[in-house]
Amino acid sequence: MKKTVLAGIGLVSLLILGACGGGNKTDDNNSTKTVGVLQLVQHPSLDNAYEGFKEGLEEGGYKEDDNLKIEYQNAQNNQDNLKSMSEKLVKDEPDLLLGIATPAAQSLLNATTEIPITVTAVTDLEEAKLVKSDKKPGGNVTGTTDMVPIDKQIELLLSIVPDAKSIGIMYNAGEANSKIQADLAEKALKKAGVAVKVKTANTTNDVQQVTESLAGETDGIYVPTDNTFASAAAVIGDVVKEKKIPLVAGSTEQIDGGGLATVGIDYKSLGKQTGKMAAKILDGDAKPADTPVESADTLKLVVNKEMAEALGIDPDSIKEPK
Numbered sequence: 001m002k003k004t005v006l007a008g009i010g011l012v013s014l015l016i017l018g019a020c021g022g023g024n025k026t027d028d029n030n031s032t033k034t035v036g037v038l039q040l041v042q043h044p045s046l047d048n049a050y051e052g053f054k055e056g057l058e059e060g061g062y063k064e065d066d067n068l069k070i071e072y073q074n075a076q077n078n079q080d081n082l083k084s085m086s087e088k089l090v091k092d093e094p095d096l097l098l099g100i101a102t103p104a105a106q107s108l109l110n111a112t113t114e115i116p117i118t119v120t121a122v123t124d125l126e127e128a129k130l131v132k133s134d135k136k137p138g139g140n141v142t143g144t145t146d147m148v149p150i151d152k153q154i155e156l157l158l159s160i161v162p163d164a165k166s167i168g169i170m171y172n173a174g175e176a177n178s179k180i181q182a183d184l185a186e187k188a189l190k191k192a193g194v195a196v197k198v199k200t201a202n203t204t205n206d207v208q209q210v211t212e213s214l215a216g217e218t219d220g221i222y223v224p225t226d227n228t229f230a231s232a233a234a235v236i237g238d239v240v241k242e243k244k245i246p247l248v249a250g251s252t253e254q255i256d257g258g259g260l261a262t263v264g265i266d267y268k269s270l271g272k273q274t275g276k277m278a279a280k281i282l283d284g285d286a287k288p289a290d291t292p293v294e295s296a297d298t299l300k301l302v303v304n305k306e307m308a309e310a311l312g313i314d315p316d317s318i319k320e321p322k
Helices: 002-029 044-059 079-091 102-111 150-160 176-191 204-215 227-231 233-243 252-257 267-283 305-310
Strands: 033-039 068-074 096-100 117-122 141-145 166-171 195-200 220-223 247-249 261-265 299-303
Touching: 033 044, 033 079, 033 102, 033 267, 044 068, 044 096, 044 117, 044 227, 044 252, 044 267, 068 079, 079 102, 096 102, 096 267, 102 117, 102 141, 117 267, 141 267, 150 176, 150 220, 150 247, 150 261, 166 176, 166 204, 166 227, 176 195, 195 204, 204 220, 204 227, 204 233, 227 233, 227 252, 233 247, 233 252, 233 305, 247 261, 252 261, 252 299, 261 267
Parallel strands: 033 068, 033 096, 096 117, 117 141, 166 195, 166 220, 220 247
Antiparallel strands: 261 299
């Protein structure tokens, strides 16, 4: 009888120890991860990318204030801020970093080649020297590109103003991403036999004057996914509405802010893609060096109906190019 009791006690003890051991292992797996985020500037596209990123992380099993801590920094388009904020984020030794927009991504990479970095709202990661190649990044950086279908967007603009003799392009020449897109747009317009007028603005203070100038000289305007112009979307919208000039922009958020239409990227969706990539890296199931850069899963036609009506255009007549 005593042997039976002792055996039972021993078995119970083993089960308890086993349960405790299992609990510790689960705790290890669910330990809190830290992510440092550096955003270039505040405007709807980049803000949405950040919100989407958090949603993607949560779908991947990482929820803020549960098993995830996020340290967020916004440089407000200031180069000095980018450098100091990058250094601060890296010094805190997070498990992963996120760079939102090219300058933010480059600043983080300048600060560390060891901590995994995901990026989003970057047009060309290779051109920005963030990766060796999109298919095989080779370093500590990977993420999503916001390269948009420039040809489709120009085709959309020309379908709205089929008799256009001149189209304006405006962007910040200091933003490498914007220049890549502007050059492609100019090439597409010239191929279509349309004259092109290009104007640039270095700060948001210059945007209104540039917009007014182009609106007075052209039949339509194209704006790439440019952070300076996105930050002044409402100002641009007021000008083109008054001048009755159709404007097609690179992102859906810019249309909400005052453009007419686009076939573009939903930055929240793009950020969500990035978040899912980040979750796999945090899990240990992926490494940036071997994780190919991803393009947007979805593109959509967005029409600002209020703007269309103000310009005397039937919003239902605006169709996505095939």
